[in-house]
Amino acid sequence: MAKILLEMKNITKTFPGVKALDNVNLKVEEGEIHALVGENGAGKSTLMNVLSGIYPYGTYDGDIVYNGEVCKFNKIKDSEEKGIVIIHQELALIPYMTIGENMFLGNERGKSAAIDWNETYGEADKYLKMVGLSESSKVLVKDIGTGKQQLVEIAKAMAKHAKLLILDEPTSSLNEKDSQALLDLLLKFKKEGMTSIIISHKLNEVAYVADKITVIRDGSTIETMDKHTTEISEDRIIQGMVGRELTDRFPKRHDVKIGDINMEVKNWTVHHPLYPERKVCDNVSINVRKGEVVGISGLMGAGRTELAMSIFGQSYGTNISGQLYLDGKEVHLKTVKQAIQNKLAYVTEDRKGNGLVLTNPIKINTTLANLDSISPRKIIDKDKEYQVAEEYRSKLKTKCPTVEQNVGNLSGGNQQKVLLAKWMFADPDVLILDEPTRGIDVGAKYEIYCIINDLVAAGKSVVMISSELPEVLGMSDRIYIMNEGKIAGELSSEEATQEKIMSIIVNSGKGA
Amino acid sequence: MKKTIEILRKHTMKIVLVLIVIFFSVMTKGQMFAASSFQALIAQNAYVFVLATGMLMCMLTGGNIDLSVGSFVCFIGAIGGIMMVRGGMSVPMAMLLMIGAGVIYGIVEGFLIAYINIPPWIATLAGYLAFRGWGTALLNGATIAPMPDGFIKMFNGSVPDLFGGAGLNITCILVGVIACVLFVILQLKGRNDKVKRGYESESMTSVVVRCVLVCAVILLFAYKLAQAGGIPNNLIWVAVIVLIYNFITSKTTIGRYFYTIGGNVEATRLSGIDTKRIFFLAYLNMAVLTVISAWMTMARLSAANPTAGTNYEMDAISACVVGGVSAYGGSGTVFGMVIGATLIGVINLGMSLMSIDANWQKVVKGVVLLAAVVFEIMNNKEKTKE
Numbered sequence: 016m017a018k019i020l021l022e023m024k025n026i027t028k029t030f031p032g033v034k035a036l037d038n039v040n041l042k043v044e045e046g047e048i049h050a051l052v053g054e055n056g057a058g059k060s061t062l063m064n065v066l067s068g069i070y071p072y073g074t075y076d077g078d079i080v081y082n083g084e085v086c087k088f089n090k091i092k093d094s095e096e097k098g099i100v101i102i103h104q105e106l107a108l109i110p111y112m113t114i115g116e117n118m119f120l121g122n123e124r125g126k127s128a129a130i131d132w133n134e135t136y137g138e139a140d141k142y143l144k145m146v147g148l149s150e151s152s153k154v155l156v157k158d159i160g161t162g163k164q165q166l167v168e169i170a171k172a173m174a175k176h177a178k179l180l181i182l183d184e185p186t187s188s189l190n191e192k193d194s195q196a197l198l199d200l201l202l203k204f205k206k207e208g209m210t211s212i213i214i215s216h217k218l219n220e221v222a223y224v225a226d227k228i229t230v231i232r233d234g235s236t237i238e239t240m241d242k243h244t245t246e247i248s249e250d251r252i253i254q255g256m257v258g259r260e261l262t263d264r265f266p267k268r269h270d271v272k273i274g275d276i277n278m279e280v281k282n283w284t285v286h287h288p289l290y291p292e293r294k295v296c297d298n299v300s301i302n303v304r305k306g307e308v309v310g311i312s313g314l315m316g317a318g319r320t321e322l323a324m325s326i327f328g329q330s331y332g333t334n335i336s337g338q339l340y341l342d343g344k345e346v347h348l349k350t351v352k353q354a355i356q357n358k359l360a361y362v363t364e365d366r367k368g369n370g371l372v373l374t375n376p377i378k379i380n381t382t383l384a385n386l387d388s389i390s391p392r393k394i395i396d397k398d399k400e401y402q403v404a405e406e407y408r409s410k411l412k413t414k415c416p417t418v419e420q421n422v423g424n425l426s427g428g429n430q431q432k433v434l435l436a437k438w439m440f441a442d443p444d445v446l447i448l449d450e451p452t453r454g455i456d457v458g459a460k461y462e463i464y465c466i467i468n469d470l471v472a473a474g475k476s477v478v479m480i481s482s483e484l485p486e487v488l489g490m491s492d493r494i495y496i497m498n499e500g501k502i503a504g505e506l507s508s509e510e511a512t513q514e515k516i517m518s519i520i521v522n523s524g525k526g527a
Numbered sequence: 528m529k530k531t532i533e534i535l536r537k538h539t540m541k542i543v544l545v546l547i548v549i550f551f552s553v554m555t556k557g558q559m560f561a562a563s564s565f566q567a568l569i570a571q572n573a574y575v576f577v578l579a580t581g582m583l584m585c586m587l588t589g590g591n592i593d594l595s596v597g598s599f600v601c602f603i604g605a606i607g608g609i610m611m612v613r614g615g616m617s618v619p620m621a622m623l624l625m626i627g628a629g630v631i632y633g634i635v636e637g638f639l640i641a642y643i644n645i646p647p648w649i650a651t652l653a654g655y656l657a658f659r660g661w662g663t664a665l666l667n668g669a670t671i672a673p674m675p676d677g678f679i680k681m682f683n684g685s686v687p688d689l690f691g692g693a694g695l696n697i698t699c700i701l702v703g704v705i706a707c708v709l710f711v712i713l714q715l716k717g718r719n720d721k722v723k724r725g726y727e728s729e730s731m732t733s734v735v736v737r738c739v740l741v742c743a744v745i746l747l748f749a750y751k752l753a754q755a756g757g758i759p760n761n762l763i764w765v766a767v768i769v770l771i772y773n774f775i776t777s778k779t780t781i782g783r784y785f786y787t788i789g790g791n792v793e794a795t796r797l798s799g800i801d802t803k804r805i806f807f808l809a810y811l812n813m814a815v816l817t818v819i820s821a822w823m824t825m826a827r828l829s830a831a832n833p834t835a836g837t838n839y840e841m842d843a844i845s846a847c848v849v850g851g852v853s854a855y856g857g858s859g860t861v862f863g864m865v866i867g868a869t870l871i872g873v874i875n876l877g878m879s880l881m882s883i884d885a886n887w888q889k890v891v892k893g894v895v896l897l898a899a900v901v902f903e904i905m906n907n908k909e910k911t912k913e
Contacts, residue, residue: 369793384798
């Protein structure tokens with residue numbers, strides 16, 4: 016048996032209110048490729064952040080044993096000195112610097128007061144060759160494609176003398192060919208004795224490259240499969256990833272009559288605002304009926320948020336094409352204001368970033384999207400505003416001392432309720448809820464589900480974007496599955512299971 | 528105890544202001560309370576109140592500032608001087624054209640910042656350089672003086688006494704009393720309305736205390752100004768502008784949007800509000816108010832000269848920051864700014880009365896500014912901890 020290079024023992028990491036990791040154990044042998052798989056939010060990235068020292072020693076429980084010794088990393092530099100190098104999902108390269116400058120950023124060649132540029136570029140070229148890139152290291156990073164940028168990241172890691180390479184979703188922004196090249200490079204490194212940990216959603220890639228696969232679910236390690244001793248199929252991995260029971264976490268919806276189509280989107284195509292040649296949503300057609308909850312499932316980066324925001328008054332994307340029908344009539348919504356006037360609401364996934372004004376009180380947030388309705392002649396009726404805020408506070412059972420309280424001081428669940436209140440007050444017919452229960456506790460989730468039920472009972476339509484499969488299954492009348500900007504499938508609530516959804520995603524990811 | 532701290536924290540700047548007034552009164556052996564000091568305080572600082580009102584609107588949108596206001600004061604002075612003195616144009620016509628110039632500059636500046644996304648400090652830095660140069664060039668580096676009498680009177684004169692009191696301007700006292708009565712009525716009515724509808728309202732004691740203190744200050748000013756010749760016209764300009772902008776910021780939808788943009792521009796945009804339009808208006812408004820403060824400056828100097836308006840942008844920013852306007856945007860009130868501007872004005876006046884060297888005055892002002900920002904940030908930290 017080969018030597019154990021890394022062992023993470025009983026790692027527990029708590030964030031305020033959430034246990035992100037619960038007694039996680041991971042063993043990595045020298046010279047293997049070890050894959051970490053799990054749903055969004057299962058704790059994979061958190062675990063790697065613990066390992067690389069982003070969460071310093073003392074902020075978690077448990078031990079990291081690397082190369083036979085217990086490690087106490089306080090910052091990334093500490094782990095990099097030992098040869099543990101992490102390559103993050105979002106590329107961390109600076110576009111307007113050369114490849115060489117990027118590669119030795121924070122690790123400069125020469126003296127501290129005088130960088131030796133000859134050595135920098137000489138060394139850089141050497142490492143570029145190792146990863147199979149023929150570019151000169153004097154080329155600017157912005158001038159090479161994302162596939163090559165990913166390779167530069169790996170070369171950068173090699174320049175730090177990496178012994179253990181951690182790749183977080185390395186192929187998520189790469190096309191088929193570049194992905195294959197990258198995986199083959201990892202296999203080549205493995206032959207040379209390199210140890211790698213790869214985090215990936217793409218199970219076909221995992222099955223191709225990994226020696227061992229560890230499944231993480233809800234912050235715990237479920238199992239580790241060894242390719243050399245057991246048969247690993249994608250179904251087997253999916254079962255491990257989602258295998259939990261659906262209990263009574265969702266309130267029942269009674270006798271809601273599903274009516275006519277309320278919103279329909281046809282052949283909707285959206286391009287990336289910065290890279291207009293990239294299609295973020297590709298020929299998407301969906302519809303939602305009155306009184307219906309439609310789920311949109313998919314992995315992060317599937318284009319769900321982009322779809323929703325582009326529908327919502329073109330608040331995302333360029334070169335948007337396609338037709339949008341509301342209540343049977345085609346509409347052209349160019350601004351958010353028009354979208355709101357046409358009774359559409361988009362409740363963002365990022366309530367702190369672009370949903371709420373945290374430094375302002377609940378009442379101001381509640382009325383923001385429909386302030387004109389309580390402002391005759393543009394002068395705010397503050398009594399009315401207070402009444403409105405109070406009304407929604409009691410309706411949604413928001414826990415707060417008064418509606419004068421700043422939203423920034425509320426818990427996540429209550430913030431989410433204020434956000435919902437804001438959009439309910441805008442009086443929409445169709446609500447697009449983007450990750451409505453992200454980062455809030457189980458009790459608050461249940462209350463949010465009840466609010467959704469009340470909305471559809473009142474004849475509204477709800478489109479719910481969610482990465483949590485149980486939630487999608489528990490709440491939706493119908494489910495669209497989105498992957499890589501396209502609708503990969505549609506399932507009714509009767510036929511949908513977690514396994515079916517996952518396999519639709521995985522199969523469409525193969526480019527079949 | 529906790530309540531006392533709460534009150535102290537809420538009114539820190541006002542308390543500091545009172546302490547500073549007391550300090551200078553002692554140091555100047557009471558000169559601080561001479562009628563002429565009250566008059567000087569207003570005459571010297573009227574332009575700051577006007578500019579700081581405009582700067583407040585810019586800063587609310589996210590800590591954005593306008594560096595060009597001082598130079599623009601110089602430029603407006605130059606064209607005004609040329610039109611009225613050299614060209615002999617009528618005063619109303621010249622003022623109209625000056626406002627026109629302000630609107631044009633405001634539209635250009637607002638457009639560049641709001642729609643072309645040029646960072647405000649760069650767009651206005653260009654104005655800072657260009658208008659100082661342009662103004663000086665138009666004046667050939669010389670001073671144009673004197674300004675027409677009619678023009679000067681609009682700002683530097685005072686309201687004539689309708690009752691002909693000897694040595695004491697009765698109109699001034701009367702206006703002071705009316706202002707007090709109005710203030711008290713509004714306060715009581717506001718509280719009554721809240722109580723009637725069952726909303727949270729402050730205690731009667733605090734309303735009474737506030738009324739007594741505010742009325743005392745108003746009456747003190749009224750009495751002192753009455754001794755010094757009546758209500759300065761500058762004060763009327765300032766009062767009208769401050770009241771209008773207080774109304775806009777606290778009561779209207781557009782004023783609300785200035786605050787929410789400063790708090791979270793994306794959330795505001797996704798709530799269907801045209802955020803670019805608000806940025807545009809902030810800078811258009813700033814340019815127009817700058818023209819008004821240029822008039823005040825021209826009238827006070829009775830001249831247009833190449834150094835007019837030097838560092839005015841810094842005075843306006845300081846007044847806002849000392850008055851509790853967040854340097855990051857999203858919070859701050861017109862009355863807070865008024866307290867801040869007054870505080871700086873009192874420090875200037877007191878140091879001048881004490882004949883402190885002008886260079887040291889700058890050092891003191893710098894320290895006060897820094898202390899105010901540090902205080903605001905520490906205070907906010909404390910608040911979030913609770």
